[in-house]
Amino acid sequence: MQVHCTCTHPPMRFAPSSSFSKFIGFSKHFHTLIAPSSPKLSPFVLAATMSTDTLPTQNHTTATTTQRPLQVAKRLEKFKTTIFTQMSSLAIKHGAINLGQGFPNFDGPDFVKEAAIQAIRDGKNQYARGHGIPDLNLAIAERFKKDSGLVVDPEKEVTVTCGCTEAIAATILGLINPGDEVIVFAPFYDSYEATLSMAGANIKCITLRPPEFAVPIEELKSAVSKNTRAIMINTPHNPTGKMFTREELDSIASLCIENDVLVFSDEVYDKLAFDMEHISPTSLPGMFERTVTMNSLGKTFSLTGWKIGWAIAPPHLTWGVRQAHSFLTFANSTPMQWATAEALRAPESYYVELKRDYMEKRAILVEGLESVGFKVFPSRGTYFVVVDHTPFGLENDVAFCEYLIKEVGVVAIPVSAFCLDPEDGKNLVRFTFCKDEGTLKAAVKRMKEKLRK
Template identity: 90%
Template sequence: MSTISNTHNDVTTTQLKQHPLQVAKRLEKFKTTIFTQMSMLAVKHGAINLGQGFPNFDGPDFVKEAAIQAIRDGKNQYARGYGVSDLNNAIAERFKKDAGLVVDPEKEITVTSGCTEAIAATILGLINPGDEVILFAPFYDSYEATLSMAGAKVKSITLRPPDFAAPIEELKSAISKNTRAILINTPHNPTGKMFTREELNSIASLCIENNVLVFSDEVYDKLAFDMEHISPASLPGMFERTVTMNSLGKTFSLTGWKIGWAIAPPHLTWGVRQAHSYLTFATSTPMQSATAAALRAPDSYFVELKRDYMAKRAILVEGLEAVGFKVFPSN
């Protein structure tokens, strides 16, 4: 009898006729994620997988050793819901160094199971059914799916080549009395675009004028090549209306650890933590301890990371152009 492969089991065609697969209406339009599809095709054809955001090399030894030591030290039970104290402090230290902002590690930082959960907790904790949320397309697929779970109305504004500039006039027209938030991803996945200070200032002015929140996904902040990364929260008048989301995985090549965080003022953190409490409650305890060590890495680590990725970018661009692709610059 023929079967249909399912993530959890094999479903026969007879079983399908008797019990059709059902999904909540809020998720009916969404298929298997593009990352799953591309990874399966890469395995099937023995191809290089450029679809999913993980490297083909391992993370640094000093971070892995910190995790091993944490396990040996007995840090293996539930962590505090919003994060191990040492990690919250390390995130605050890193944010001050990178964005120039002093935040309260106890009241303004929430540790999550990867940035994807930070995104989900932010959306589910701060967005009401019927709220409008503006996205810049193309975008990471979890944005729209999670907004659908929250019952939000998505408005999409397309970034177009060659420079993928933010169409400010189009954004201005898209904002209405029902607009609750703008979700920004900088550096941007998948275009590689980084929002400029001028663009971010224009977006900030619109947000302040219209009382709109910003959800800022900054997981690639340390993979910036030619431009300075700017956190929207660092702009005048923006911290109080911004949730900044980041993670360990991209910067330290440890995507399987799923350690992320959300930084926001207390009145926004409350909603994020309420959702987080009922999504995962807490995140891996020993990995949090190791992440604290990672975030306190010397500046040389980040300099070398950028240098290595710039060399890899040059190889990739040369290879793509050699087989006929037109490659737009990434910042």
């Protein structure tokens, strides 16, 4: 089943150069930069160069080596190595400071790690209950009440998943049928498109544009049809740092109620809301019954490798989520679930300190990028900031990121990798500030010394 994508913005008018054309589409970004001469940097290049048919004959005296083409289902053939894997590999190859992929270079809090160690020592190491250990489900419900004011049933309305990425996958695969329309806001987190492809969905794309990345409400209204099943929202928004305003969310809610549309709300950065209040769409009147709210431990507690996430939804939607979850991962790391329950019961002072720390990191990076000469757009949430790279004269975001890595020694992510139409992101790149102060200052110093307009 293939995905049929319909974008509501005008057709492309940009004629890409020959060097850029090979990068068009998410799947090809930087694929050619991971050179066959260094196969260990890319599992796809490695697979292509390995013998996949070295089979002994019956007398075991000779072997035949044949290179076979890579095989993948048509619904996934456009999605090669993710842009984050590729950028991290290039960072290693060129000794660049990685301000691309959004993982902290510092560790999570000791009290959470100690809780995991204690759980292991206490023998909590076998399969957990499929939808989560009871204590974690309860802790999620308690935290959700503090954040949104909503009371949810931890047993019937909370499902623990393998990170928010699996929550997204279980939600889409459990609730979307082939042919259903799903509206996404571009630029968007890369797993949305791939998972919608696996579900056989028809994607409609609404582009958020700088400087404010505001939702074009009239365009959204025109995009909703009788076939629209769901709208995907990410607030605070990766990659732009935008936060959906109450006015925008009220308009979306009205559209959904009027047209019987679901909302899938990715809120992994909810504790990194800097300049305005985070509003969960499910908390708006009439929205809980039609919303799946997804979140995780990793961003808030700097433990991205633990991959503990969750989905909160009313029972009639939770059923579909759990059906898919049962056949994706079934259950998740038991000791890490116990530790996550401990984390979610952290005092409010933890969240205050977290926010203050990230606002200081944001200031270092934003001020540094502005001093280098970038046009920097507001980052009101997440730990990302998007800039316009065009003052430096490169033809597009991919060319700029390649130059930045090879010649300057700093990694950023091309925003076109988050768009159905690469034209929509070709002037923008994303930096992350989830790094220690020294790393951020070192990256700014390199750019000041080596980046030329």
